[in-house]
Amino acid sequence: MPVTIRWRQGVIFFLCVLCAAAMVYYHLCLFVPRAMEVRAAQGFSEGHSFGADFYPIWLTSRRALLVHHDPYSASMTRRIQVGLFGRTLDLGPADLRDYRAFAYPAFVDLLFWPLALLPFSLVRIGLAVILPAATAISVVLWLRSFRLRVKLFTLGSLTLLTLSSYVVLEGLFAEQVGLLVGFLLAASLTALVGGRSFFSGSLLALTLIKPQMTILVIAYLLLWSFRQGRARWRFLGGFVFVAALLGFSSVLVWPHWISEWLQVLFRYRQYSTPPLVCYLLGDQMGPRLGPFLIAALLVAASVLAWRMRDVSATSAEFALTISLLLAVTTITLLPGHAVYDHVVLLPGVILIALSWRSFATSRLFRVVLGATALALLWPWIYAPVVIAVRPLLSRQVFLSDVLTLPIRTAGSIPFGVLVLLGLMMREVTRRKKLVIESG
Numbered sequence: 120m121p122v123t124i125r126w127r128q129g130v131i132f133f134l135c136v137l138c139a140a141a142m143v144y145y146h147l148c149l150f151v152p153r154a155m156e157v158r159a160a161q162g163f164s165e166g167h168s169f170g171a172d173f174y175p176i177w178l179t180s181r182r183a184l185l186v187h188h189d190p191y192s193a194s195m196t197r198r199i200q201v202g203l204f205g206r207t208l209d210l211g212p213a214d215l216r217d218y219r220a221f222a223y224p225a226f227v228d229l230l231f232w233p234l235a236l237l238p239f240s241l242v243r244i245g246l247a248v249i250l251p252a253a254t255a256i257s258v259v260l261w262l263r264s265f266r267l268r269v270k271l272f273t274l275g276s277l278t279l280l281t282l283s284s285y286v287v288l289e290g291l292f293a294e295q296v297g298l299l300v301g302f303l304l305a306a307s308l309t310a311l312v313g314g315r316s317f318f319s320g321s322l323l324a325l326t327l328i329k330p331q332m333t334i335l336v337i338a339y340l341l342l343w344s345f346r347q348g349r350a351r352w353r354f355l356g357g358f359v360f361v362a363a364l365l366g367f368s369s370v371l372v373w374p375h376w377i378s379e380w381l382q383v384l385f386r387y388r389q390y391s392t393p394p395l396v397c398y399l400l401g402d403q404m405g406p407r408l409g410p411f412l413i414a415a416l417l418v419a420a421s422v423l424a425w426r427m428r429d430v431s432a433t434s435a436e437f438a439l440t441i442s443l444l445l446a447v448t449t450i451t452l453l454p455g456h457a458v459y460d461h462v463v464l465l466p467g468v469i470l471i472a473l474s475w476r477s478f479a480t481s482r483l484f485r486v487v488l489g490a491t492a493l494a495l496l497w498p499w500i501y502a503p504v505v506i507a508v509r510p511l512l513s514r515q516v517f518l519s520d521v522l523t524l525p526i527r528t529a530g531s532i533p534f535g536v537l538v539l540l541g542l543m544m545r546e547v548t549r550r551k552k553l554v555i556e557s558g
Contacts, residue, residue: 145502165204172293174203180232191221195220199219217390224328224380230325250291251287258469260305263313286459324360324365335445393406394452395533398454398455439543443537443541497525497528498525501524
């Protein structure tokens with residue numbers, strides 16, 4: 120490799136390290152402390168904040184293990200609230216009294232019950248090591264599942280930027296199992312491409328711990344598995360076997376867990392933010408226009424899945440279909456505030472980052488790519504700026520106008536990724552059609 124290229128790569132990697140360090144400092148030393156101040160002002164200063172999203176899983180697993188407590192009961196919800204906020208929310212608004220109720224399938228408690236034997240302080244330290252490692256490995260797994268080969272410099276840069284992204288930092292601080300779902304999905308696709316179909320289906324079934332993150336991909340892969348070949352049937356068998364095992368074992372412990380879980384999900388809509396597309400449209404337009412946009416996107420996703428039901432797992436169309444369905448998921452199915460679940464955009468971002476040159480002949484693609492790249496890189500660009508100007512501004516100006524500057528583009532990124540992947544899919548399909556017609 121020429122010296123000039125190595126020198127340029129070294130400079131770029133060094134800048135990635137600096138920007139990643141700045142983003143981590145911004146999140147942990149500026150953004151999170153301010154969030155804690157707001158939390159304390161609301162009277163919630165005594166509960167757990169670090170690891171707050173895993174605490175309900177740990178507590179319900181522990182209570183189930185010790186006294187066979189129902190994780191969906193009202194008393195368990197109150198225990199969770201006390202652990203997270205220092206008190207119950209009975210005296211607050213009626214639509215918040217069920218806030219932080221256990222909203223996972225019951226088998227999540229069965230999967231994580233060994234952690235219930237440990238104190239929560241030790242559990243969250245362990246997760247602070249496991250979750251970043253799993254997220255870093257998922258970068259490698261997505262590259263392998265899409266059969267993309269990159270140099271060590273590129274892999275290191277991708278991993279650094281992934282771990283220091285606002286999406287992942289939020290998930291790591293809350294210790295969200297969504298990061299584990301992202302890892303399991305990447306591992307499942309890697310196993311599928313590698314010919315280990317039963318193992319792939321088994322891993323995919325484990326992503327049901329947060330079904331809203333993978334439900335569209337699961338539906339597509341089940342449709343795909345019904346088609347030709349014994350290998351695809353092995354994939355279906357692995358998924359059905361593990362999913363049935365999880366479901367039936369939970370019924371043996373909690374016979375009514377399915378109906379109770381569905382009731383919690385129904386109440387969850389009362390205090391949760393709406394899907395991202397409705398959330399960004401605002402209180403006026405969101406409830407009116409949002410459902411139609413969601414329906415249109417889900418219909419388009421269904422049509423895409425049907426058309427791509429016969430493609431090979433090693434094809435570009437397969438990789439783009441998976442990435443497109445995940446992008447649609449972030450916009451239509453995930454709550455607007457759940458930015459940590461946007462980790463499922465990672466495969467799409469990787470595809471765009473490593474393949475954009477092949478599609479840059481289109482002016483529309485270049486325009487959308489530029490806007491999306493700016494929105495995506497915005498946090499790393501402005502985190503150092505926010506850190507630098509902090510000593511120069513008054514506290515009031517800093518908190519009101521500057522502090523949230525690096526995270527203001529978070530909601531727009533899924534839309535840009537969706538459009539870019541759609542344009543890439545259209546171009547790949549067009550090229551394939553031309554090859555067939557010329558042959």
